[in-house]
Amino acid sequence: xxxxRWLVDLFTWYIxxxxxxxxxxEVVGNVFGLASALGGMRRRVWAWPVxxxxxxxxxxxxxxxxxxxxxxxxxxxxAGRQLMFIAVSVYGWTRWRGARAARSGSxxxxxxxxxxxxxxxxxxxxxxxxxxxxxxxxxxxxxxxLGSYEPVWAxxxxxxxxxxxxxxxxxxxxxxxLVWVAVxxxxxxxxxxxxxxxxxxxxLFYGGFTLVGFFVWARARxxxxxxxxxxxxxxxxxxxxxxxxxx
Numbered sequence: 257x258x259x260x261r262w263l264v265d266l267f268t269w270y271i272x273x274x275x276x277x278x279x280x281x282e283v284v285g286n287v288f289g290l291a292s293a294l295g296g297m298r299r300r301v302w303a304w305p306v307x308x309x310x311x312x313x314x315x316x317x318x319x320x321x322x323x324x325x326x327x328x329x330x331x332x333x334x335a336g337r338q339l340m341f342i343a344v345s346v347y348g349w350t351r352w353r354g355a356r357a358a359r360s361g362s363x364x365x366x367x368x369x370x371x372x373x374x375x376x377x378x379x380x381x382x383x384x385x386x387x388x389x390x391x392x393x394x395x396x397x398x399x400x401x402l403g404s405y406e407p408v409w410a411x412x413x414x415x416x417x418x419x420x421x422x423x424x425x426x427x428x429x430x431x432x433x434l435v436w437v438a439v440x441x442x443x444x445x446x447x448x449x450x451x452x453x454x455x456x457x458x459x460l461f462y463g464g465f466t467l468v469g470f471f472v473w474a475r476a477r478x479x480x481x482x483x484x485x486x487x488x489x490x491x492x493x494x495x496x497x498x499x500x501x502x503x
Contacts, residue, residue, distance in 0.1 A: 279454065285313030286458040293462065296425055297469045299369035299476075301356055304349035311338040311345070317452070337418045344419065348426030355428075372480050373473040376429040384420055384435060391416035405450050414443040430477055433470035437463060 288310035295303025318335035352370035359372065376384070395412040404411045417439035424432025440463040447456035 279317060281313050282317045282452065282454045285310050285317060286454055288313065290458065290461075290465075293465060293469070297465075297472055299352075299371055299373075301349065301352045301370045304345045304352065308342050308345050308349075311341040314338050314455070317455070337415045340415070340419050341422055344422040344426060348422065351426050369476075371428040373428050373430050373477040375477065376424070376427075376431045380429070381431060384424070384431070387420060388413070388416055388435070388438070391419075405446075407446070410442045410446040414439050414446065417442075430470065430473045433466045433473060436466040437470075440466065 288306055292303045292307035292310055295306060315335055315338040318338065356370040359370070392409060392413045395415060396409045399412050399415075400408045417435055421432045421435040421439060424435060440459050444456055444459045444463065447453075447459060
């Protein structure tokens with residue numbers, strides 16, 4: 257019984273701050289999220305499992321009404337995107353592990369990075385913008401019916417943008433960092449207004465961090481592209497060469 261009470265107290269532990277409090281598991285979840293972002297910038301495979309740990313913790317935070325936080329707003333978009341993060345992170349984890357194995361024997365993979373960044377291209381960029389706007393418009397009425405915190409469109413925007421950004425990271429698109437900027441611009445005011453101060457402060461920091469990540473990946477794209485492409489064989493040349501020596 258004492259152990260159970262200790263676990264409950266730990267789960268609901270608040271740090272007193274300026275007449276209020278910060279939920280410890282919200283702080284811990286965001287610390288894990290920051291570590292995952294740092295790993296993503298360095299293109300390390302471990303960024304994905306660390307991110308999943310963050311998602312599991314933050315899921316309990318944003319579903320506050322189910323986990324002893326009735327005084328804090330429930331953000332269905334924020335909670336739902338933690339589940340989405342887990343699903344997409346499994347995909348990204350698998351993809352980056354395969355990419356790292358493929359690059360391990362090439363000069364471009366000597367630094368331990370899992371992938372070589374690449375530009376998505378204008379067609380994909382157009383699709384990203386349409387998906388972000390269209391997805392927000394489609395999910396806003398659904399989130400409103402389910403009782404999400406106002407402004408509901410901001411909750412939907414962060415959900416859709418986070419899905420796109422996480423998928424873009426898994427694919428190695430440099431532009432995914434800019435999608436995170438768009439998410440943070442809307443998400444930070446939403447989190448502050450809903451009372452999730454630890455997450456709001458962390459996402460405010462993320463805003464600057466994602467801009468740095470964009471330039472880091474863009475530079476890696478410029479410097480690593482020649483090394484990666486020179487080691488890729490062209491299978492179309494083999495038949496021609498064979499045909500040239502055939503009797």
